[in-house]
Each structure stands twice: as structure tokens, then as C-alpha cells.
Amino acid sequence: MFRRIKKLLSWGLLALAAWVAISVAMNWDLIQRVALGGKHDHESVPPPLPAQIKRPAILIFSKTNAFRHEEAIPAANSLFARFTRQNGWGAFQTENGAVFRPDILTRFDAVLFNNVSGDVFTPEQEAAFKAFVEKGGGFLAIHASGDSSHKGWAWYAHEVIGTNFIGHPMSPQFQKARVMVEDRIHPATRALPSIWTRTDEWYSFDKPSRKAGYHVLATLDEGSYNPEGMFGTDLRMGKDHPIAWWHCVGKGRVLYSGLGHTAQSYAEPAYQKMLLGALKWTLRLDGQGCDTPPAGR
Template identity: 80%
Template sequence: MFPIIKKIAMWTLLGAAGFVAVSLALNWDLIQRVYLGGKHVYETVPPPLPAQIKRPAVLIFSKTNAFRHEEAIPAANLLFARFASDNGWSSFQTENGAVFRPDILSRFDTVLFNNVSGDVFTPEQQAAFKTFVEKGGGFLAIHASGDSSHKGWSWYTNEVIGTNFIGHPLSPQFQKATVIVEDRTHPATRGLPADWSRTDEWYSFDKPPRKPGYHILAALDERSYKPEGIFGMDLHMGSDHPIVWWHCVGKGRALYSGLGHTAQSYAEPAHQAMLLGALKWTLKLEGPRCDSCKRCRGPTLRT
């Protein structure tokens, strides 16, 4: 009997080890991105760009070295390309970080981060992007572009996003919540209802980005959903939980929206209208201007 039991135990262990090995192999990319500090892939040769890029022009960037929003990214890319086509703008979509060099960025008016995650740039590429924004370029960042995977780049986290992501609900992950639209005059939020009910994955931050120069467009009513994260982590920010805001970074315009985890988000008419208005603002087609330099703390609000 004992030899048989030993054989059964051995084959059980071998089967379990094989199952673990296969699972690791099949999910290795996700494991690297989420549990092992992210991937470290940096491009040095840019892709071919069109010889002529008509202005205004949008650079749509969706590289991910950390968690990848597999469904949302293509849906958002299609939507932003349609915005450009419908409005007579140029757009170029890439996941190649080598486009972030001065001569290429100078051909665009706005950079759009579509759920960009992780450490995606070389130091030279970071410097080129920083100069682009501070000297007057537009920047629109969506959802994961403001998560904690960017924490190694202090300028981006502190000066562009303006706060630190701490988590999102997991019980359940996607919840219906009320978005309180605080400013209904900005191009991004013009026409939205004062209380906007929708379903998404809701981000929490270590502090509200309510500081000089920052302008909150929309905030979450925490009474309308359950801000509880992994292992019951308390994600409450209290009565002040901003989720969409803009500010000036030098002469550049920057807007961050925590909305947009799911592909379905980019089919919602109200969300589409918000993103189109945000893009128009970063392209300097509508809304408040950013005329001050260096570190803007009081933008010139002229239209």
C-alpha cells in the first residue's frame, strides 16, 4: 500500500508543479508587469512618420510597461483617431517611446497618454517630453496614465498629475457612482449634468490636487459607491475626491481624467463629449489659456 501511496503523492506533486509551470509561462507577461516591478523596454529608433503632418496634430501614445488595459486601449485609440478625422486634425498613434525627441514632438500640438503605464521612457525621452509641455505643448492623460506605476518619475507625478494614486475598489472593481461636475464652463465638462451617474473603476489618491493653479472639473461622491480596495483597504478620500482636473505646466496645458478603464467607457456619449472637449482645450482651440512661464501657479484665464 505504501509504495502506491508514495507514487500517487509523487505524481500529484509533479502534476501540481507542471500546472504551476504552465500557468507561469502563460501569464509571465502579466506577472512581469504587475508583480515584478514592470517591464523595462525602451525604444531608441522611432517608427516612420508621415512626411506631412497637418496642424493641429495629436500624438496618441499607449505604451505600457506595467499593467495593460487590453480592451480600453484599442477602443480609446479608435475614438481619438475618429475625433481627429472628424475635425480635420492629424493624428499619429504609436507605442514607440523613441518618438519622444524634440524634432518629432515639434510636429505635434498635443500628446495624449492613453492608459500609459510603467516606466516607459529613457532619461532623454523624459527630458524631451518635459520640454515639450513646459514650452507650450498640450497634454491629455487618461485613467492609468495617473496610476502608481509612474511614481519613479517625480516631475510627472508631482508637477503634471499633481497627486499620488493609492488604489481602486475591488469589492466590486466596477461600480456605479455619481460624478459631481464642479465646473460646467470648461470645454471638457461643458454640457455635462451637474450629477453624472456612470460605471467605472474609480481611482483614489493620497490627497486632493487642490492647490494653487489646479482646477478641479469633477469629483466623486463617495456616498454613491464603496471605496474599498484589496484586503478591505480603505480608499476613502472623504468629501473631496477629485477625478478630473486641469492646470498649466509652464506654458503647457495639462488635463488628467481618472475615467476610462473599460472599452465600453469610450462608447458613452457623455464621456466621448468630455474627452473631445478636453482634447480641444489641450490643442488650444477652446478654453482658458496658459500664458505664464516656468511653474504656473496662476494661469491667465483668457479665451
């Protein structure tokens, strides 16, 4: 009897080990991205670009070497493609970091990070993007493009985003909350109500971006949702909880929106208006700020 039990246990352990091995193999990409510090894949050869790209032009970038927003990224890319068609703008969408080269970036007036995460650039590519922005290129970053997976890139974390992501709620993850629109003049927020109620995954940061002198567009009313993270972590920032802001980096216009985790976000008329206004601002087609001709013009 004892031998039989021992044999059954042995078979059970072997089956468990096989199941674990299969699960790890099937989810290895996700494990690398989330549990092992992210991937470090860097491209050296850019994809072929069209011979002519109409100006103004937007480079839409959605590479992920950390957590990937599988549903949001294609939904956002589809929306941005519609914006460019409807407005007669040029655009190129890619996940190949090798396009971040000086001679290629001069073909664009703004760069859009669509939920970009992780270590996506070589040092040379980082330098090319930094020069593009500081010389007057526009930059729009959404949601995960401001998370903690970028902390290894000091210029981006400290001078572009300007504050450090510390977490998002998990009780539950997606909650309805009140967004308090502070700036009703900026192109990104002028079409929004002063109190905007919507559902999303709400980011918290270690300090308000306002402290860095950034222009806050909207804040979160923490009394309207439960800002509690993993294992009950307190994610409250207090009365000043910015969720969207803009500022100048050198001569470049930079705007960050912490909204947009879900695919449904990009079907919301109000958020569509916000993103369209943000793009027009980064392209210098509307609004004020960082007044200098865009790079490449």
C-alpha cells in the first residue's frame, strides 16, 4: 500500500512538473516582460519607409519590451490612423526602434508613443530621439508610456515624464472615477466637461508633475474611486493627483496622458477629442507653447 501511494505521489509530482514546464514555455514572453525585468530586444535595421510622407507627419510607435497592452495598442493605432486620414496628415506606424535615427526623424514633426513600455532603444536611438524633441519635435505619450518600466532611461523618466509611476489600483483594477479638467483652453481638453466621469486603470505617481513646473491639464478626484494597489498598497497622492499634463523639453512640445489602458477608451468620443486635440497641439497646428518651428521644417 505504501509503495502504491509513493508511486502515485511520484507520478503526481512528475505531472505537476510537466504542467509547470509547459506553462512556463507557453508564457515565456510574458514572464520575461513582467517578472524578469523585461526584454532587451533592439533593432538595428529600420523598416522600409514610403518614399514620400506628407507633412505634417507623425511617427506612431508602439514597441513593448515590458508589459504589453494587447487590446489597447491596436485600438489606439486604428484611431490614430483614422485621425491622420481625416486630417490629411502623413503617418508611419512601427514597432521597430531603428527608425529613431536622425535622418529618419527629420521626416516627422511629432512622435507618438502608444503604450510603449520597457527598454526599447539603444543608446544611439535614445540620443536621436532626445535631439529630435529638444530641437522642436512634438511628442505625445499615452498611458504605459509613463510607467515605471522606463526608469532606466534617466532623461525620459526625469525630464520628459517628470514623475515616477508607483502603481495602479487592484481593488478593482478598473474603476469609474471623476477626472477634474483644470485647463479648458488647451486643445487637448477644451472640448471636455469640467468634471469628466469615466472608467479606466488609474495611475499614481510619487509626486505631482505640477511640482516640476509642468502645466496640468487634468487631475483625479481620489474620493471618487479606491486608490488601493496590490496587497493593499496606498496609492493616494492627495488633493493634487495630475493625470494629464504638458511642458516644453528644450524647444519641443511634450504632452502625457495617463488615460487609455482599455481598448474601449479609444472608442470614447470624449477621449477621442482629447487625443485629437493633443496631436494638433504637438504638431503645432493649434494652441500655444514652446514656440519655435518644428524639427525638419
